Amino acid sequence: MKSLIQDLNKKIAILGGGQLGWMMILEGRKYPFTFYVMDEPDAPACRIADKCFRPEDYKEMIEKADVVTFEFEHVKDEALNYAEEQGKLYPDINAVELKRERWKEKTYYKDHSLPTPRFYVAEDGEEALKILKEEFNNIGVLKQSKGGYDGKGQYFIRGDVDKYLFIKDMKCKFVVEEFVNYDYEASIIAMRDKNGNFKAYPPTFNYNEKGILIYNYGPLNDIRFEEIARRLAEYLGYVGTMGIEFFVRNGEILINEFAPRVHNTGHYTLDSAFISQFEQHLRAIGGMELGDTRLLSYGGMVNILGTDKVPPEVSKFGKVYWYGKSEVKKRRKMGHINVVGEDLEDVKQKIDNIISLIYPEGFDL
Amino acid sequence: MKSLIQDLNKKIAILGGGQLGWMMILEGRKYPFTFYVMDEPDAPACRIADKCFRPEDYKEMIEKADVVTFEFEHVKDEALNYAEEQGKLYPDINAVELKRERWKEKTYYKDHSLPTPRFYVAEDGEEALKILKEEFNNIGVLKQSKGGYDGKGQYFIRGDVDKYLFIKDMKCKFVVEEFVNYDYEASIIAMRDKNGNFKAYPPTFNYNEKGILIYNYGPLNDIRFEEIARRLAEYLGYVGTMGIEFFVRNGEILINEFAPRVHNTGHYTLDSAFISQFEQHLRAIGGMELGDTRLLSYGGMVNILGTDKVPPEVSKFGKVYWYGKSEVKKRRKMGHINVVGEDLEDVKQKIDNIISLIYPEGFDL
Numbered sequence: 001m002k003s004l005i006q007d008l009n010k011k012i013a014i015l016g017g018g019q020l021g022w023m024m025i026l027e028g029r030k031y032p033f034t035f036y037v038m039d040e041p042d043a044p045a046c047r048i049a050d051k052c053f054r055p056e057d058y059k060e061m062i063e064k065a066d067v068v069t070f071e072f073e074h075v076k077d078e079a080l081n082y083a084e085e086q087g088k089l090y091p092d093i094n095a096v097e098l099k100r101e102r103w104k105e106k107t108y109y110k111d112h113s114l115p116t117p118r119f120y121v122a123e124d125g126e127e128a129l130k131i132l133k134e135e136f137n138n139i140g141v142l143k144q145s146k147g148g149y150d151g152k153g154q155y156f157i158r159g160d161v162d163k164y165l166f167i168k169d170m171k172c173k174f175v176v177e178e179f180v181n182y183d184y185e186a187s188i189i190a191m192r193d194k195n196g197n198f199k200a201y202p203p204t205f206n207y208n209e210k211g212i213l214i215y216n217y218g219p220l221n222d223i224r225f226e227e228i229a230r231r232l233a234e235y236l237g238y239v240g241t242m243g244i245e246f247f248v249r250n251g252e253i254l255i256n257e258f259a260p261r262v263h264n265t266g267h268y269t270l271d272s273a274f275i276s277q278f279e280q281h282l283r284a285i286g287g288m289e290l291g292d293t294r295l296l297s298y299g300g301m302v303n304i305l306g307t308d309k310v311p312p313e314v315s316k317f318g319k320v321y322w323y324g325k326s327e328v329k330k331r332r333k334m335g336h337i338n339v340v341g342e343d344l345e346d347v348k349q350k351i352d353n354i355i356s357l358i359y360p361e362g363f364d365l
Numbered sequence: 366m367k368s369l370i371q372d373l374n375k376k377i378a379i380l381g382g383g384q385l386g387w388m389m390i391l392e393g394r395k396y397p398f399t400f401y402v403m404d405e406p407d408a409p410a411c412r413i414a415d416k417c418f419r420p421e422d423y424k425e426m427i428e429k430a431d432v433v434t435f436e437f438e439h440v441k442d443e444a445l446n447y448a449e450e451q452g453k454l455y456p457d458i459n460a461v462e463l464k465r466e467r468w469k470e471k472t473y474y475k476d477h478s479l480p481t482p483r484f485y486v487a488e489d490g491e492e493a494l495k496i497l498k499e500e501f502n503n504i505g506v507l508k509q510s511k512g513g514y515d516g517k518g519q520y521f522i523r524g525d526v527d528k529y530l531f532i533k534d535m536k537c538k539f540v541v542e543e544f545v546n547y548d549y550e551a552s553i554i555a556m557r558d559k560n561g562n563f564k565a566y567p568p569t570f571n572y573n574e575k576g577i578l579i580y581n582y583g584p585l586n587d588i589r590f591e592e593i594a595r596r597l598a599e600y601l602g603y604v605g606t607m608g609i610e611f612f613v614r615n616g617e618i619l620i621n622e623f624a625p626r627v628h629n630t631g632h633y634t635l636d637s638a639f640i641s642q643f644e645q646h647l648r649a650i651g652g653m654e655l656g657d658t659r660l661l662s663y664g665g666m667v668n669i670l671g672t673d674k675v676p677p678e679v680s681k682f683g684k685v686y687w688y689g690k691s692e693v694k695k696r697r698k699m700g701h702i703n704v705v706g707e708d709l710e711d712v713k714q715k716i717d718n719i720i721s722l723i724y725p726e727g728f729d730l
Contacts, residue, residue: 004675005687005700026394029413030686048394048413271639274662274705275684289680296661296705297639310369315654319640321395322370335370340639340661 008032008286013065013088015079017043017052019323019333020071020262020278023270025049027278033286036061038079044323045071055079062086067285069240073099073260074147090194090285091240095260098236101145102175109255112235114228116255117247119177121145125170132157132176145173154211180254182247186220189266189277190229191241191293193284198233199293200226201273204300206245206265210365212331215355216265217300217339217347218272224253232258241266241281264303264333271319271338272299297340300347302354304335306364311357317350331365373397373651378430378453380444382408382417384688384698385436385627385643388635390414392643398651401426403444409688410436420444427451432650434605438464438625439512455559455650456605460625463601466510467540474620477600479593481620482612484542486510490535497522497541510538519576545619547612551585554631554642555594556606556658558649563598564658565591566638569665571610571630575730577696580720581630582665582704582712583637589618597623606631606646629668629698636684636703637664662705665712667719669700671729676722682715696730 009032014021017039025035025048037049038058046052053061058079062068068083073096080096083089098105109116120135122128128142138161144153156179157164167174185208190200202219203226229244243263245256266277275283275291283290302318304310308328314320318339325334337354341347374397379386382404390400390413402414403423411417418426423444427433433448438461445461448454454461463470474481485500487493493507503526509518521544522529532539550573555565567584568591594609608628610621631642640648640656648655667683669675673693679685683704690699702719706712 002677003673004677004680004685005673007677008687026391029391030684032687032689272661274636279684283680288677291680291684296637308368308370312367312369312372312653315369315648315656319395319644319656320369322373322397324397 004288005032008288010034010066010286011036011064012282012286013038013053013061013068013083014045014049015058015068015070015083016072016075017045017049018071019044019321019325019335021045022048022323023267023276023321024071024262024278024281027270027276028282031282031286033282036065038076042326044325047324058082062088069281069285070096071261091236091238091242091260095236095238095242098258099260101173102143103145103173105257106175106177112231114232114255115253117178117180119175122174122176124172125167125174128174128176129161129164129168132161136176136178140179141177142167143175143177144170145175152211180247180249182249184248185245185256186225186248186253187216187243187245187263187265188225188229189241189243189263189269190226190233191277191280191284191290192233192238193290194239194287196234197290198230199280199290200229201266201269201277201293202295203246204265204268209363210331212305212333212365213264213303214305214363215300215302215351216268217298217344217351218268219295219298222253228253228255240284241277264336265301267321267336268299268301268338270321271340272297298343298347299338299340300351301339302337302351302358303333304337304358306330306332306334307358308334309358310335314354314357317353369653370397373653375399375431375651376401376429377647377651378403378418378426378433378448379410379414380423380433380435380448381437381440382410382414383436384409384686384690384700386410387413387688388632388641388686389434389436389627389643389646392635392641393647396647396651398647401430403441407691409690412689423447427453434626434646434650435461436626456601456603456607456625460601460603460607463623464625466538467508468510468538470622471540471542477596479597479620480618482543482545484540487539487541489537490532490539493539493541494526494529494533497526501541501543505544506542507532508540508542509535510540517576545612545614547614549613550610550621551590551613551618552581552608552610552628552630553590553594554606554608554628554634555591555598556642556645556649556655557598557603558655559604559652561599562655563595564645564655565594566631566634566642566658567660568611569630569633574728575696577670577698577730578629578668579670579728580665580667580716581633582663582709582716583633584660584663587618593618593620605649606642629701630666632686632701633664633666633703635686636705637662663708663712664703664705665716666704667702667716667723668698669702669723671695671697671699672723673699674723675700679719679722682718
């Protein structure tokens with residue numbers, strides 16, 4: 001007889017040992033999986049892995065593993081490529097490739113008629129400033145094509161182009177994008193398994209500041225987000241969990257970017273759903289059926305950024321996930337707090353209470 | 366400023382490394398706790414502890430720990446006593462003491478007017494059989510006072526006293542109890558913190574066979590269970606999570622027994638509640654506020670007993686918790702499957718589906 005227990009007796013290697021890998025292991029421990037992590041030994045996921053491999057030992061880890069995944073797409077390229085060559089990488093390199101350069105991701109949306117803000121690709125800084133002037137009247141966003149995430153390498157220019165003349169000398173590729181004066185930001189967490197089955201959680205409302213997520217909550221009831229996620233997942237032949245971030249402007253929804261991995265705006269599924277985004281990812285790449293994505297409760301999340309001063313009162317309102325990072329740094333995601341509630345208003349109130357407790361003097365980002 | 370993160374930077378030692386300790390650690394990993402476990406290295410909780418101590422090293426572990434708890438009350442007595450002497454044991458030795466001998470537990474209920482089946486204490490087997498005849502007309506239950514759990518050391522006698530004459534020569538104490546022809550079994554999971562705050566989850570319907578829980582589901586809406594739990598917890602000055610099992614007969618509720626620890630009938634709280642029984646236990650003994658005990662969903666649980674043949678289809682209906690025990694044995698709890706549902710009927714249907722898949726030929730107990 002086929003048994004799930006023997007089926008799942010698999011070695012899953014995770015490239016990157018941050019909080020996303022840490023939660024993947026926390027959620028996967030209930031199954032017979034063995035977890036390898038590639039990172040330094042004090043990384044959150046390394047501390048709870050069955051075995052931690054240093055980045056230079058990536059080949060050994062990948063050869064020993066049955067399945068390789070990643071918790072961060074900007075991890076050591078050689079390791080991602082090697083796992084792909086070995087036929088073990090989920091999601092596969094196509095999804096990673098789009099994230100290696102912004103122009104590829106944006107162009108992919110355009111080529112597949114997926115809605116995204118208007119943009120142009122510039123070969124260097126000089127061309128970027130020229131496009132900004134000619135196409136956008138000096139109001140827009142210049143994004144370095146390579147190496148930008150968490151708001152890095154992005155310049156929001158609102159007519160004050162004089163301050164940004166240094167960009168003229170930059171020899172890298174840029175994406176020049178319209179400035180979207182959005183009503184709100186949103187995201188969806190979706191997943192697809194090896195047989196092509198697709199599921200998604202309800203979308204959420206997100207609040208970012210300086211390129212970093214502060215809090216999110218949901219559900220947001222609008223089926224269009226799921227339709228876009230389904231199309232993207234199918235075009236990519238995607239396997240695993242993904243997150244897609246959107247701008248919503250006058251009822252129009254536009255993809256800001258997607259992440260080929262579990263996502264910060266899906267942490268609320270640890271508590272508001274029966275099966276979390278982390279478990280769904282493991283189910284997809286490990287060869288199980290995807291679980292139900294209906295929410296059991298209204299829910300949300302607040303990030304703990306750049307501090308370990310968390311007043312004990314927060315546990316009245318929510319559940320703390322503390323990643324155990326070795327050092328507190330400005331803007332660093334140290335942990336998060338999940339909340340559930342009777343309705344959106346209740347969730348939002350709890351989030352506000354938690355924010356007042358953790359950031360009594362505002363965010364220091 | 367007082368910070369939860371520094372507050373919870375505590376070493377929690379767990380006596381016993383079975384699945385209850387394993388789930389305590391899984392649920393506690395999100396906090397800054399460090400976990401020690403006393404058991405053999407291949408025990409489920411030892412495999413994921415920060416440090417595993419062999420039973421003979423209990424003193425070292427207890428001295429290094431800030432707080433000591435147990436996942437099983439019939440664990441090494443010297444360790445429980447030593448932790449109590451050091452003032453580190455939660456719940457304390459009073460609760461354990463009642464479980465060391467059944468007559469003490471039963472007498473405690475009687476002395477505190479807590480409802481329990483009618484019983485007498487016998488000094489040996491001869492007296493037990495005499496009481497059975499005189500008080501119960503040879504229909505009743507004889508329970509060895511010491512060392513009995515999971516249905517061990519219990520004799521259900523229904524007039525066929527001839528088969529049990531060997532008891533006459535047994536020199537141990539017995540509890541002689543009326544046979545309760547119950548309508549159903551139920552239980553409640555309750556908890557109390559160091560400041561005397563008390564909470565309880567809604568009760569559940571339980572199904573046991575041969576002294577082992579097969580499945581349970583809830584909620585069962587009846588406030589009387591909580592009132593009894595509150596009284597017991599307050600009488601004992603209890604700190605931590607407890608489980609109380611009941612018989613329900615013609616609307617009357619009777620305590621069968623209590624467990625001074627997290628309990629098999631509370632596993633459903635991992636998925637049906639925001640804060641699980643395991644996290645509540647850690648909150649109580651670790652000095653946090655207790656969390657909400659309202660259910661987010663109808664839910665239940667099926668035990669995986671004595672087999673590792675788990676058809677993959679079960680993951681359509683529920684979430685598998687596989688304890689990773691080194692060997693399959695008859696009657697051994699190898700794992701369990703949690704389900705959630707729209708209503709009790711939906712939960713019960715999923716439980717039935719899972720039972721048909723795991724036990725196609727019935728239970729082998």
